[in-house]
Amino acid sequence: MDNLKPKHVLKSKKIALLVTSLAILGALGTVKVYAAPEVERYSGINRYETAAKVCDAGWDTAAYAVIVNGENYPDALAAAPLAAKYDAPILLTGPDTLNAYTSSEISRLNVKNVFIVGGKGVVSQSVEDSLKSKDIKVTRLSGDDRYETALAVAKKVGKSKEVVLVNGNDFRDGMTIAAIAALKEIPIILTDGAYMPADVKKYLNNTSKMDQVYVVGDANTISDEAISGLSNVKRIGTGNAYNKNVSVIEAFAGEIDTSTLYIASAKDFPDSLGASALAPKTSSPVLFVDSPLDESTSTFLKTHIVNNLKVLGGSGSISYDLETTAKNLPLDIGSTNNFTDTIWQDEKYTPRSTVVVTATDGTKKEVPVEWNLTNINTTKPGIYTFTGTLSGSDKTVYTTLTVKPLPYKIDNLTETASSKASYKLPTTVTAQMTDGTTDEVAVNWDYGTQSGNKPGVYIFNGTVDKYSKKVKLTLTITAGSTKTIKSIANIKATVAKKSDYTRPTMVEALMSDGSTEDVAVTWGNETKYGTGVYTYEGTVSGYSKKVGLMLIVTGEGGTDPNDPDYPDNPDNPDDSKDLGELDAIMQGENYPTTVADPSTGKQVAVTWTEAVSISSQFKDDDYVDGCRVAEFTLYGVIKGNVKVKATIGIMPKIISLNSEITISRADYPNGVNMSDLSDLISAAIIGEDGNRTSKKVHVLLWNPPTIDPTKANIYYVNATISHYSNNPVRITITVTD
Structure with a gap:
């Protein structure tokens, strides 16, 4: 390749x-x-020429061919899987002389091997001699009856984990499965509807070792008694010939492709027989049709995409009116x-x-x-x-x-800290990429050498996806730092909803020298303490005890159990420093994770402990950003266990966006500044009355910022829209004269 x-x-x-x-x-x-299926018809003056036309459509050369009697169907029913195995066409002949169309195709294809299916009473020695005179090797597959002939063909097809069992007294059952069996290269075995011949029963003796035995038809076609003793049986196909045909096709829907569909008359076997060798080349089924169309056939065509319709036979088999009907029904x-x-x-x-x-x-x-x-x-x-x-x-x-690109070079890291307990390993490292850029890539650290908190040097090895080396981090704990963690108080928090609370990543520790430090904590599994009350155990490196966290969820009926292990430290709004009004968020967005420290003005991480609704009155505005569906007071904690509070508005969620704009070329002779079109984009939200309403949006960035409407009739630009999607949205601009 x-x-x-x-x-x-x-x-x-x-x-x-x-x-x-x-x-x-x-x-x-x-x-x-949008397009209707293309139609191609294979037809000749008789069934022999039609089979030759099918052969001509499917093969330029062929080392093998399969020949069957064109007047007698029983021996032909099992031929399709054999043809598929050897990539051979199926051609028809009369019983006594080699048909001229078949002879011509064999010469055109330069065939060297022919399988004759059937005994000399079906395809005579004279036909065999005619083939041999062309310097062709002939192999005859036959038995005393149709059942033994099918077994002879099956043995030539070879062992298979699956097999198809059909009633040998009705050609339609065999033809409805032939193309699919050929596609799967599984043998077709014939049986009588009321009983199973001894040789067939012997052949099927080990079905327990097979994955599937497909039985075409219900008990009226092949009785339960006839298949008793078989393992892994699956019946497929019920109803009349057309419904049975459709249900067999649908049984293999995941393995076939209906974009190319062969249609044949169910009144005779030759046309569909020839197609059963060609159809597997496109994984296509053969569909039986009649005039008028059976309801099951019509429904099948109406619910499948068909791009190519292959009609088998002349107008005597399938009229042109029927062809037109079949052509106009499929989906596209x-x-x-x-x-x-x-x-x-x-x-x-x-x-x-x-x-x-x-x-x-x-x-x-x-x-x-x-x-x-x-x-x-x-x-x-x-x-x-x-x-x-x-x-x-x-x-x-x-x-x-x-x-x-892949990371190809990552420098080792060197860090210092006063104590390892207060040091947090980085989650990303800077890598040089194979495209010449640098990027921050995620890193996972091994923790084999991190125990202890004494002064000294600690080595951490990190793994980066798609990077063959380990990243080395050398952490030096400042010499003379002998502080250890003396104690860490358990924590109690009260919230209205559990989802409003985020467990802290740092806790305050009392150190051995009397100072306090924030240290990293890892929380374990949740334990239900009581109704609406949950506890968690946290682990801090360098601290031998566990840190306790009790969460009281009032919305679940939780009340303070006054456990002495958890100090009574509820958030007091009166002690909280007021941060004022935060930027509004949209329904479904998370509360901000950082706020401005009221003492320094710098952005710091915040843990929100409670959200109290202060308004659910809809506030209207021309812009989505100005609308409000609710307002809350948030209570939380920032570094140093400083309590804070703030108010925040909730905007309605944007349901959909009108991303198509039409402008007149005459209105913008000197080009278009995209910011001038911002108010033409509208968003749908749920309004105060519960119905959809349209609002304007704020466009934060246009790319490109300008367009020249004299150059084209359609432009595609990207707009970054406030609170809508993490990615730019494509806007279609149609320019009219």
Whole structure:
């Protein structure tokens, strides 16, 4: 397999910007496509020429061919899996002489081996001699009856973990499963509907070792008595010939592809027989049709995507009116999204084999896709775009692949601290990446040498994903620092809802010299103390005891149990320093994790312990940012166990965004400053009356900031919108004259 290079490899910032723009278009774009199935008919003056036409469509050359009697179906029922195994067409002949169309196809294909299915009473010695005169090796597969002939074919197909059992007295049961059995290369075995012949029973003696025995038809087709003693039996196909055909196809829905569909008359076997060798090449089934269409057939066509319709036989078998009806019923692909994938550099990448599309009735369907390259060179980081064609159609989708660079150099770290208990290991380190950039990458530290808190040097080894070396951190505890943790008080907190409380990552410790320090704490599992009361045990490095935390949740009926191990230290709003009003947040967003320290003005971490509702009155405004659905007073603690409080407004959540703008070219002869269009973007929220209403949004950043409407009719720009998505939103701008 060739190692094909992707079409776009990043060489400079300009190219990077171009490809990134393409990637955004691809990721957010939707391909809309509508088309009726293409129809191709295989027909001749008789069944023999029709089989030759099917052969001509599927094979340019063939080392093997399978020949069956074109007038007598029983021996032909088992032929399809044999043909699939040897990639051979199925051709028809008369019983006494080799048919001229079949002879011509064998010569065209330069066939060297032929399997004759059936005894000399079905396909005569004269036909065999005609083939041998062409310097062809002939292998005859036959038995005393149709059942033994099917067994002879099955043995040539070879051992299989699955097998199909059909009633040998009705060709439609065999033909309805033939193409699927050929696709799976599993033998078709014939039986009588009321009993199982002895040789067949002997062949199926070890079905307990098989994964599945498919029995086509219900007990009226093959009786329960006939299959008694078989293991791993699964009945498929019920009802009349058409309903049975459809239900058999649907039983293998995950293994077949309906984008190409063969349709044949259920009134005779030859047309569908020839197709049973060709259809597996596209994993396609054969569907029985009749005029008028059976309800089950009509429903099947109406609920499947079909891009190519292959009609088997002339107008005497399938009329042109029936062809038109069948053509107009199937679904088509209405639209499909383009895709983005992300992998690491040097990581193997295989494009997805199927994609989910929206059919013309609005339902979701899975469709195979063929990409324009089979192997992708991922040895260089960058962004690559490649195209794919949806199976059986000319419809195109795009995949944008981001190949992330690898960290190739990370410097070791050297740190100092007054005590190791108060030192917090970094969660990221700076790495030089293979694309020439630097980035912060996550690191996981080994803790083998961290016990103890005495002055000295401590070594930590860190692991970074996709980096082959260990990152070394050397921590020096300041010489002469002999302080140890003397005690840590247990903690009690009261909240309205458990979700309002975040357990602290640092606790205050009383040191051996009388000072206090904040030390890192790791909390263990939760224990239910009582109704609405929970306790946790925390571990602090260098401290032999456990730290206790009691959480009282009043919203769950929790009351203070006055446990002497947990000091009575509820938050007192009167003692809290008021931070004033914080920036509003949107419904579903988390409370801020940092606030301004009232003493220093610097941003510090905060742990909120309680949220008290002070208003649930809807506040209206022209902009989403100005609307409010609620207001709360937050109570919390910052570094140094300083109690703080603040008020915060809650904005209504944006349900959807109108991302399409239409402007007139005449209104902007000198170009468009995108900030002038900000008020044209609207968002849907739930208003005061409980119904959807439209509000303006604040655009924080436009990219690009300007456009020239004289250059094109459609522009795609990115807008970063306040409180909506972590990523820029694509805005479509249509320019009219």
